[in-house]
Amino acid sequence: MKPLRRAAMALLAAIYLAALAAAWLAPAGYARQFRESPDAKPSAVFLLGTDELGRDSFARLLYGSRVSLSLAPAAAALATLVGAVAGVSAGYWGGWIDTCLARLMDLFLSVPWLFLLLSVRAVLPLNVRPLESIGITFLLLGLLGWAGPARVLRAAAHEVKSEDFMVQARARGSSPVRVLSLHLLPNLAPVLAAQFWMSIPLFILSEANLGFLGLGVAEPVPSWGNLLAGLQNLDAVAGCPWRLAPLVLLLVVMACFHFIVPMEDFSK
Amino acid sequence: MNVRWAGFALAWLVVQSPLRSARIPEPVPGGELRFCLHAEPKTFNTLMVSEEPDEVVRFLTGxxxxxxxxxxxxxxxxxxxxxxxxxxxxxxxxxxxxxxxxxxxxxxxxxxxxxxxxxxxxxxxxxxxxxxxxxxxxxxxxxxxxxxxxxxxxxxxxxxxxxxxxxxxxxxxRAVEKSAHPADMPGLGPFHVVEYRPGSSLLLARNPFYWKRDEAGRSLPYLDSVRLSIQQNRDLELARFLHGEIHLINGLDAESFERVAAKSPGEARDTGRSLESEELWFNQVARAPIPEYRKQWFRSREFRRAVAQAINRADLARLVYRGHAAPAIGPVSPANLAWFNANLRVPTFDPDAALARLKAAGFSLAGSALHDREGHGVEFSVITNSGNKSRERLATMIQQDLARIGIRLNVVTLDFGSLIERITRTFDYESCLLGMVNVDLDPSAEMNVWLSSASSHAWNPAQTSPETSWEADIDRLMRAQAVETSFKRRKALFDRVQEIVVEEAPVVVLVDKNALSAVSRSLGDVTPAVLHPQTFWNIDRIYLRGGAGR
Structure with missing residues (x-):
């Protein structure tokens, strides 16, 4: 294993561990408002200062990391799995299955999600506790984000299906399950992995946008999404560089992901 | 003040007067005032004005x-x-x-x-x-x-x-006989439209026949022209002000105000309490699709008053509005000079008293959670419009305040359309946090809010007959003031309405926001007010220091 990859894994593990140990590292908690210390600068008490309501920014970053680092990959895995089933089925079997699934993918990609999500919000109960809102948010992201990966995997499956080894496998009389599991899927693994890693930052940012529709992670629970949303006012950030910590952490984590699973692996 | 002090003060004034007049610059005619309209004007027909940009043009030209x-x-x-x-x-x-x-x-x-x-x-x-x-x-x-x-x-x-x-x-x-082009519309205001570039700007020139004159007999207005740039983006508007491209901004939010104050303290103007407030109310509609036991809470005067008592309004004003707001006293802001009930006082923040009030009403605290008589945990949601950072922060602070008395509050942000649908048609909500603006100072203009039969009676609109005795009282008082010709008697009647609203707390008025504006120091005689159009209500008296120099 390359040293850079090892370092990235170690750093990512450290970030995960810090997020899991948030209760010990930041005992003040993410919700408590120290109203006499709003917008405080970093200090021994508040390592990253406080937000406008006096909440410990370090605690919010750790707890937010816990939410986003756990659930964004889960949502990405769900979207990739659903996308893989649909895309590989369409690409491998072709014919009317391909036609139907391709139309469904097009439909999903062309639907104005803003309006659909508003309808989803309308049917959901209002009294959703903050922790439940996290589950709903990432489940929605996972279920709605499958069409993109499905399209890519359909094209990849189409291509692999016409390779010589696939033709030989079918000519030998291998069952479709055997062809799929032994020949097709292993060759699609890099594409699947690429789709998975690419979905993670997308879902982290999408979660922030969902908050605008009342579907995101609810207050007072922090997530990278709502922490990043707080950076919209660039002037407020200009004199307080420590407020960029969520953005820096997001970039570090994404870089780690890329070092752990290098892009050249996807093109094999 | 005794006679000696009065004499000294008079002498001081006599000595100071020439000095003061020497310091105050004389208005210099000329120059162009520039500020932004936040949308395209829909009409130049002054009779048909309904939206803010049209109103601005009408105010300047009509x-x-x-x-x-x-x-x-x-x-x-x-x-x-x-x-x-x-x-x-x-x-x-x-x-x-x-x-x-x-x-x-x-x-x-x-x-x-x-x-x-x-x-x-x-x-x-x-x-x-x-x-x-x-x-x-x-x-x-x-x-x-x-x-x-x-x-x-x-x-x-x-x-x-x-x-x-x-x-x-x-x-x-004869206006109707003329072309619909705005430049052809004769007006009676200090300016008239000379150029309109859709999507870009509107140029108003001084009305040479305007009837007003100043104390020295000079023709008003002092300014030669007013250029209104059509600019929807408030951030860009602020940037243009900070770069000196425009002279005025009305209705700044607290964050933008702080930015202006940080860069140029003399140009940020806080006029004090405005007529705009933030309010929280509970859904008391009988047919609302929410559990019956929750409706019982919301219909309980003691529950509503306890919630009102448990919210730290001073903290809301200090943290969310950075001090550019004040804890609300009642449903009418003190900025409404004629109709505010001065006998009312800011409700005290007292979570212990709130808890005692709830216990007296049959609620009990088990651990850190409040329960009603039937054992239901006291938990409800508050809806507010998404994208409004101030309201989201208010809701988060109220969440912590109510947690101190064992109430769990779930904050839900919705797009504005969905929110309005819920509070006016489906009534599928429990409580709502929203802002209210009084554009008309007279209580008769608020009939659509306070009458129980009114569509804007927020907590329980369009009642066929008043469902509570205190709402019947409000109906009676509001109808009485609407036909009473004596101001004193009208005031007494409306004062009582304000007292009932504070006593019954159907609406918990949280804070009165301050009227914030930005005014370039190159302008003279700008005295921002809380009423629209805030900074340029005396447009005919406003002048540019140095005339056309800026």
Whole structure:
């Protein structure tokens, strides 16, 4: 294993561990408002200062990391799995299955999600506790984000299906399950992995946008999404560089992901 | 002050007067004032104005019979030299000012005023300015009892009717014969439209025939022109102000205000409490699709008062609005000088008293969670519109305040359309946090809020008959003040309405926001007020220091 990859894994593990140990590292908690210390600068008490309501920014970053680092990959895995089933089925079997699934993918990609999500919000109960809102948010992201990966995997499956080894496998009389599991899927693994890693930052940012529709992670629970949303006012950030910590952490984590699973692996 | 002190003060004033007059620069005519409109004007027909950009243009180019002084909130004669109320409030007679001319040089005649008033009051025209006159008791009649006298006869007495004429534009009877191009519309205001570039800007030039003069006899306005840039993005508007491209911004939020104050302290103007407040109310609609036991909480006066008592309004004002707001006292802001009930006091923040009140009402605290008599945990949601950072922060702070008395509050942000749908049609919500703005100071303008039958009776609209005794009281008081001609008696009646609202707390008024604006230091005689149009209500007196220099 390359040293850079090892370092990235170690750093990512450290970030995960810090997020899991948030209760010990930041005992003040993410919700408590120290109203006499709003917008405080970093200090021994508040390592990253406080937000406008006096909440410990370090605690919010750790707890937010816990939410986003756990659930964004889960949502990405769900979207990739659903996308893989649909895309590989369409690409491998072709014919009317391909036609139907391709139309469904097009439909999903062309639907104005803003309006659909508003309808989803309308049917959901209002009294959703903050922790439940996290589950709903990432489940929605996972279920709605499958069409993109499905399209890519359909094209990849189409291509692999016409390779010589696939033709030989079918000519030998291998069952479709055997062809799929032994020949097709292993060759699609890099594409699947690429789709998975690419979905993670997308879902982290999408979660922030969902908050605008009342579907995101609810207050007072922090997530990278709502922490990043707080950076919209660039002037407020200009004199307080420590407020960029969520953005820096997001970039570090994404870089780690890329070092752990290098892009050249996807093109094999 | 004793006589000696009074004498000293007089002497000081006498000595200071020449110095003071020497320091105050004389208004210099000329120059162009620049500020932003936040949307495209929809119409230049002053009779049909309904939206803010149109109102701004009308204010700058139109004339009215009576104008409210935005600083003192007193009515002042404008195109009408005087007016009087007759027949117990059923009639109002205006005496027109002589020598007034339109921007095209033609004289203002009684026929123009007759035409304008009849048009505004014509139900078929649907002029927004005529809406307050449409009481359903008959159409007002307009007549001309003398060469310069105009009489408006109302079907029923309308106390305070004279204030409505601040919004009634007087236009030329010949305007309709002319082209619809704004530049051809003769106006009576200090400026008239000379150039309109859709999507870009509007240029207003000084009306050479404007009737007003200053104390020294000089023609007003001082400015040569006003350029209105059409700019929807408030961040860009702020950036343009900070770069000196525009001179004024109305209605700043607290964050933008702080940015202006940090860069140029003298240009950030906090006028104090405005007529805009933030409020929280509980859904008391009987058919609302929420559990019955929760409706019982929301209908309980003690529950509502306890919630009101447990919210730290001072913290809300200090943290969310960075001190540019004040804890609300009641449903009417002290900025409404004539109608605010000065006997009311800011509700005290006292979570212990709130908890005691809840316990007396049958609630009990088990651990850190409050339960009602039947054992239901006290938990409810508050909806507010997404994208409004201030309201989201208010809700988060209220969440922590209520947690101290064992109430779990779930904050839900919704897009504005969904929120309005829930609070006006489906009633599928438990509590709501929203802002309210009083655009008209008179209590009669708030009938649509306080009457139990009204559609804007937030907590339980459109009741066929009042569902509570205190709402019946409010109905009676509001109807009584609406036909009472004595200001003193009207005030007493409306004071009682305010007291009932505070006692019953159907609406928990949280904070009164301050009126914040940005005014370039190159401008003279700008005195921001809380009423629209805030910074340029005295546009004819505003001047640029150095005239055309900036």
């Amino acid at each position: 004339g009215v019979l009576i104008r409210m002084n935005r600083e003192t909130q007193a009515l002042e004669p404008e195109l009408a030299e005087s007016w009087r109320i007759l027949d117990g409030g059923r009639k109002i007679e205006f005496k027109l000012r002589e020598g007034v001319r339109f921007s095209d040089g033609s004289a203002l005649t009684a026929a123009d005023v007759l035409f304008s008033l009849r048009s505004v009051l014509d139900p078929a025209l649907h002029s927004p300015a005529g809406e307050p006159f449409r009481t359903g008791q008959g159409k007002p009649l307009v007549s001309q009892p003398g060469s310069r006298r105009i009489l408006v006869s109302l079907a029923a007495p309308m106390p305070g009717v004279e204030r409505l004429f601040d919004e009634v534009p007087i236009t030329s009877a």
